[in-house]
Amino acid sequence: MSADNTTKWEEMGISADEYGKIVELLNRKPNELELALFSVMWSEHCGYKYSRALLPKLPTTGSQILQGPGENAGIIDIGDGQAIVMKIESHNHPSAVWPYAGAATGVGGILRDIFTMGARPIAALNSLRFGKLSEPHQQSLLKGVVEGMAGYGNTVGVPMIAGEIYFDESYSDNCLVNAMAVGLLQKGDPTAKGLATGVGNPVMAAGTPTGREGIEGASFASEELTSVSEERRAAIPQGYPETGKKLIEASLEAIGSGHLIGIQDMGAAGLTSSASEMAYRGEHGIELDLDLVPVKEDNMTPYEIMLSETQERMLFVVKAGRENDVKAIFAKWDIPAAVVGKVTDDGMMRLVKGETILAEVSAEALASAPMYQPETRVPAYLKELLDFDPHSLPEPKHHNEVLLKLLSSPNIASKEWAYKQFDYQAQGNTLKAPGETGAGLVGINGTNKAVGFTVDCNARLCYLDPQTGAAAAVAEAGRNLVVSGAKPLAVTDGLNFGNPEKPEIYWQFSQTIAGITKACSALDTPVVGGNVSFYNESQDQAIRPTPIIGMLGLINDAAKICTKDFKDAGDVVVLLGSNRDELGGSEYLAAIHDLTAGKPPALDLELEKRLQTACLEAIEAGLVKSAHDCSEGGLATALAECSVQGKLGASVTLDDNLPACSLLYGESHSRIVVSTTKGDLSKLIELVSTHNVPVKIIGEVQPGTLEIIQISDNNQIPLIQLEVEELESAWRGAIACHMKQ
Numbered sequence: 001m002s003a004d005n006t007t008k009w010e011e012m013g014i015s016a017d018e019y020g021k022i023v024e025l026l027n028r029k030p031n032e033l034e035l036a037l038f039s040v041m042w043s044e045h046c047g048y049k050y051s052r053a054l055l056p057k058l059p060t061t062g063s064q065i066l067q068g069p070g071e072n073a074g075i076i077d078i079g080d081g082q083a084i085v086m087k088i089e090s091h092n093h094p095s096a097v098w099p100y101a102g103a104a105t106g107v108g109g110i111l112r113d114i115f116t117m118g119a120r121p122i123a124a125l126n127s128l129r130f131g132k133l134s135e136p137h138q139q140s141l142l143k144g145v146v147e148g149m150a151g152y153g154n155t156v157g158v159p160m161i162a163g164e165i166y167f168d169e170s171y172s173d174n175c176l177v178n179a180m181a182v183g184l185l186q187k188g189d190p191t192a193k194g195l196a197t198g199v200g201n202p203v204m205a206a207g208t209p210t211g212r213e214g215i216e217g218a219s220f221a222s223e224e225l226t227s228v229s230e231e232r233r234a235a236i237p238q239g240y241p242e243t244g245k246k247l248i249e250a251s252l253e254a255i256g257s258g259h260l261i262g263i264q265d266m267g268a269a270g271l272t273s274s275a276s277e278m279a280y281r282g283e284h285g286i287e288l289d290l291d292l293v294p295v296k297e298d299n300m301t302p303y304e305i306m307l308s309e310t311q312e313r314m315l316f317v318v319k320a321g322r323e324n325d326v327k328a329i330f331a332k333w334d335i336p337a338a339v340v341g342k343v344t345d346d347g348m349m350r351l352v353k354g355e356t357i358l359a360e361v362s363a364e365a366l367a368s369a370p371m372y373q374p375e376t377r378v379p380a381y382l383k384e385l386l387d388f389d390p391h392s393l394p395e396p397k398h399h400n401e402v403l404l405k406l407l408s409s410p411n412i413a414s415k416e417w418a419y420k421q422f423d424y425q426a427q428g429n430t431l432k433a434p435g436e437t438g439a440g441l442v443g444i445n446g447t448n449k450a451v452g453f454t455v456d457c458n459a460r461l462c463y464l465d466p467q468t469g470a471a472a473a474v475a476e477a478g479r480n481l482v483v484s485g486a487k488p489l490a491v492t493d494g495l496n497f498g499n500p501e502k503p504e505i506y507w508q509f510s511q512t513i514a515g516i517t518k519a520c521s522a523l524d525t526p527v528v529g530g531n532v533s534f535y536n537e538s539q540d541q542a543i544r545p546t547p548i549i550g551m552l553g554l555i556n557d558a559a560k561i562c563t564k565d566f567k568d569a570g571d572v573v574v575l576l577g578s579n580r581d582e583l584g585g586s587e588y589l590a591a592i593h594d595l596t597a598g599k600p601p602a603l604d605l606e607l608e609k610r611l612q613t614a615c616l617e618a619i620e621a622g623l624v625k626s627a628h629d630c631s632e633g634g635l636a637t638a639l640a641e642c643s644v645q646g647k648l649g650a651s652v653t654l655d656d657n658l659p660a661c662s663l664l665y666g667e668s669h670s671r672i673v674v675s676t677t678k679g680d681l682s683k684l685i686e687l688v689s690t691h692n693v694p695v696k697i698i699g700e701v702q703p704g705t706l707e708i709i710q711i712s713d714n715n716q717i718p719l720i721q722l723e724v725e726e727l728e729s730a731w732r733g734a735i736a737c738h739m740k741q
Contacts, residue, residue, distance in 0.1 A: 008032060012039035018370060025365045033351065034359045036303050037366055040269040041276060044534050047369025050500035051532040054373070054513045062526040064489050072113040072194055072264065073183075074528020076490045078554050081187030082444065084451055085119035088127075088180040088494040088550040090533035094236040095177035099144025104152040104239035105311055106179040111158060112265035115248050116314070118191040118255045119183030122427065123442050124153055126163040126179055127455040127494065127548045131172030133410045133738045138167070141175050142418075143739065148239075149179070150421040155241035156248065159430050160422035162440030164455055165735075167410045168590075170463075173538040178494040178531075180455055180550045184444070192255045194264035194274075195282035196317045199345045201261055203275070203286055204323065206330050206337035207247055207313035209296035210271070213237035214309025243312040243335070250333035251314055257329060259322035261343075266313040272306045272366070274315040275341075276349045279363035282317075285344035286363065291353050292340045302351060302358050317343055376510055377503035385464060388597035390583040391659060399664060399708075399719045402592060403636050404730040406665065409591040412633045413734035436563050436645065438480035438629060443558055450558040452486035454551055458632065458667075459544040460585045461600045466508045468603050470515030470547045472669055475608045476631055477551035478523050482612045483627035483672060485562045485619045486553025491520055493530035493549055498542025500534045508545040516547065522605035523612070525551060562619045564628035565646030566701045571625055572681050573650050573699040576688055577611055577671035579635060581662045587632045588665035601668045607693070608670045614691035615672050623676055623684040630671035636664040636720060638673050640706060644728045649706040652699035653716075660710060660719055675701055 009019045012035060022030055022038050030038065040046060048055070060068040066083055067075035073087035091106030107124060114121045126149055131138040142165070153160050158181070185191065196203070214237035254260055262282065264274045271293070279286040290302050296310075318326050323339055330337035344350070349366055351359040396402045406412055419434040431441040431450055439452035456477040462469030478488040493516060498505040520527055530550075536543045555561060566573075583589065584598025618624045626646070630638045635654075643649050656663055676684050681697070688695040706727060708720035 009035055012036065013043065014039055018042060021370065026361060031359065033302050034361050036307060037272050037359060037361060040272055040307055041366040042369040046269050046273055048532060049369050049372050050374065050534060052371045054510055057513055057517050058527040059517060059521045060526050060528065062524065065526050065528060067528065068526065069529045072116045074490065074492060075117065075185065076528060076552055078449065078451065080447065083185040084552055085114050085117045085183040085185060086180065086492050086550065086552055087113045087529055088178055088492045088548065089531040090176065090178045090494055090496060092174065092176050092496065092533055092536055095145055096175050098236045099141050100148035101236050101238050103145040103148030103177050105237055106177055107149050107152040108239045108241065108244050108311055109267050110179045110181040111156065111244065112267065114181045114183035115251050116192060116194065116263050116265055117183065118189055119185045120252060121158045121181055121183045121248065122429065123161045123440060123453060124158050124179065124181045125161060125440060125453055125455050125550065127457065128163070128165045129171040129176035129546060130167050131169050133167045133735065138172065139739055145177055146418045146421055152239050152241045154423040156245040157426045159424045159426040160419065161424050161430050161442060162434055162454060165415050165418060166459065168459065168544060170541065170544045173541065174536045174543055176496050176536065176543065176546055178548050180492065182453055190255055190258065192260060192263050194278050195262040196278040196284050196286055196343050197261055197282040198343055201320050201343045202318050202323050202339045203288065203341035203343065204316050204318055204326060204337055205293060205313060205340045206335055208240055208243055208310050209294040209336060210305055210308045210313065211296045211310045212300065212304055212308060215304055215307045237309045237311050240312045246333040246335055247312050247314065250330045250335045254326055254329050257325065259319050259326050261317040261319060263314060263316040266315055268309065270307060270309045271315065276363045276366040278315065278317065279349060280367035285346045285348040285350065286341055287344050287350040287352060288341035289352050290358065292338060294336055294338050306351065374501055374506045375503045376507035378507055379504040385597045386599050390589060390598045393593060395661060399660065400722055403640060403720055403722065404726065406587060406591055406633050406637055407640055407727060407731040408734040409587060410735055410738065411587055412637055414732045415735065416732065417735045417739055431558060431561060432563065437484040437561065438564065439484045439486060439553065441484060441561060448557050450555040450561065452481045452484050452553040452555060454480040455548055456480060457546055457548045459546045460590060460596050462512065462547060463544040463596060464585045464600045466511035466545050467515035468600060470512040471519035471605065472603050473547060473549045474516060474519035474523060474525065475603060475669060476629065477549045478525065478612050479629040479672060481551060481553030482616045483562060483564065483629050485560050486555045487616060488523060488525050488551055488553045490552050491525045491527045491549055493527055493547060495530065495532045496536055496543060496546040496548065497534050498537040505542060512545055512547045519605060522609055560620055562624055562627045564642055565626055566642050566648040566650060566675055567625045567646060569648060569701050569703050571675040571701040572678055572697060573652060573701060574674050574676060574684065575671060575696045575698045576615055576674060576693055578694045579656045579658060579663055580666065580668040581658050582666045582668045583662045586634065586665055586667045588634065588661060603669045610691045611670045611672065611693050614688045614693045618684055618687050621687065623680045623687065624674045625677065626675045628673050630673060631667060634665040634667050636708060639708070640727045640731065642673060643706045643724050644731050647724060648701050649704050649724050650699050650701050652708045653711060654698060654708065655711040657712065663710060664708065664719060
């Protein structure tokens with residue numbers, strides 16, 4: 001018994017019931033090392049105790065899916081014998097305590113998930129959330145996170161092609177740092193899986209020698225942040241991107257050699273998770289001799305060796321007799337590799353030092369954490385927030401000022417301060433700079449094809465209505481691909497929430513799963529894997545539910561890529577979809593009135609599917625010169641962004657019988673602004689109409705000025721008249737201005 005009267009298993013975060021189950025599984029009391037193995041593998045971060053019951057509800061299969069959840073990353077068929085591998089994961093708590101290292105290792109870890117599948121990483125994306133940018137601490141967090149991601153990604157030569165950054169006070173003490181990576185499998189490339197089979201086959205470790213870094217990192221990610229979390233800085237490992245770059249090449253060459261049975265990176269819980277999960281998947285056992293594990297510090301204990309999260313390490317099972325061949329491959333890339341154990345037939349995870357057995361537990365038991373499904377409760381805050389009527393607020397006197405303030409809101413403003421720090425042109429296949437299109441686009445060498453990727457989530461909508469908000473994130477991701485000319489194919493999700501043991505939080509999570517399920521089913525974008533991150537809260541303040549949707553789309557002819565900028569004066573501006581009186585949950589309320597309230601916009605998934613199909617067909621037919629979806633900031637913001645990007649304005653007339661604020665700033669779903677030539681206008685309208693999608697001519701592209709006029713009772717009411725230079729100044733300089741303070 002320890003001095004504070006707690007037991008060792010309590011100190012390790014294991015409950016009394018869980019300890020009883022461990023004793024039952026072992027048919028004896030565990031020793032301290034065995035207890036440590038269970039503590040990390042049964043943590044929420046590794047064991048998914050509170051999410052596993054609901055995740056199977058997600059749609060995960062489809063004709064385009066080659067590998068769904070269960071492996072290190074998902075695989076999606078893009079035709080011609082080629083496939084895309086993708087995954088998103090969070091690195092939230094480490095980034096909150098040590099922004100640079102937390103973000104850098106987030107990028108390194110997700111890249112390892114990609115190349116362990118046999119795919120060469122071709123791109124990365126990010127989704128970031130911080131508190132209000134006016135606060136110096138949040139500026140420091142943003143600076144450190146972006147520098148960390150850039151420092152790692154730029155060094156390994158993987159382009160950061162797209163992302164999103166949002167600011168809200170709910171993230172003040174718990175920022176979110178989600179990293180997504182994608183890789184390409186060419187025809188004939190061997191794939192790999194994280195499993196151990198073949199009794200007697202050697203188990204090898206390669207990469208950075210194991211040190212005392214990141215010990216108990218998985219447990220750190222499975223608890224709320226507190227005022228003493230800074231003391232857990234030792235639980236945050238550092239990244240070694242130079243080694244990471246060589247590890248990519250060595251691992252891909254080893255996979256290609258045909259000498260490997262299985263391969264997995266040593267991520268959360270390090271050697272413990274990689275060995276036990278490989279054994280469990282392969283229905284075999286693994287015996288590790290800790291005397292053989294390469295270490296970089298003296299007198300490391302078995303506990304430290306097994307729980308270390310030193311970065312840039314891989315574990316693989318090699319065909320017997322091929323050990324020296326594999327060592328030679330890694331030596332060529334100056335990467336240490338050593339045999340550290342063997343595959344067994346008893347299903348056990350056995351740790352030894354020479355002839356001494358240190359720990360002996362079932363790999364299945366370690367990899368099968370208890371599963372909980374807590375009660376749910378609708379949060380008390382919802383009724384008051386949903387009952388709020390946005391029209392009770394006074395109408396602005398000057399909409400010019402409102403639009404400029406919206407464009408300078410850090411949530412809407414240009415994110416070029418961040419993406420200019422990334423080498424988004426690394427590898428030479430990035431087809432458009434970040435922000436030019438709705439998605440990041442990468443060309444496929446040797447073909448006319450391109451793939452598009454996006455990450456999306458409006459957490460305000462998820463806070464007010466988690467089910468519809470999550471579905472809307474899927475829909476917006478699809479629109480961002482479609483307006484770029486890409487057909488949506490599949491999703492990887494990063495689900496970020498507070499403490500799931502609280503009924504209100506688990507209600508948010510369960511509603512989110514329902515929303516993603518409905519939307520992915522309707523849009524035929526199965527979920528191929530992802531990440532759940534709970535306990536994102538501190539001082540009883542939970543983050544807003546933030547289910548980030550990473551989505552892949554395919555463009556069969558890269559020549560038909562579409563961008564958002566207005567192209568030529570005289571082009572016709574057309575709205576696909578309908579404006580509605582839906583101002584609840586908008587950036588307008590948040591940025592202008594400091595409110596997150598009101599009933600959020602409704603989402604018709606059948607209409608959304610028809611809209612996306614119609615827009616994509618119109619782009620493929622060459623009838624669209626620019627396309628941009630309406631989301632945060634509403635129609636006025638979408639028009640302003642098209643103007644800024646193209647350095648051309650537009651004269652827009654709207655005859656909708658709606659309050660001006662709803663018309664300009666409402667964030668109704670299923671709307672896309674496109675421009676076309678006068679000669680193609682009738683063809684565009686006919687094509688869109690055949691899909692039963694509302695379509696309306698709203699204006700014409702013109703030099704110099706964005707003008708928006710509303711017709712009401714046969715009267716023309718000027719709402720907006722701003723020079724494009726004014727719009728650009730507000731939109732382009734906002735974040736950079738904050739970061740110079």
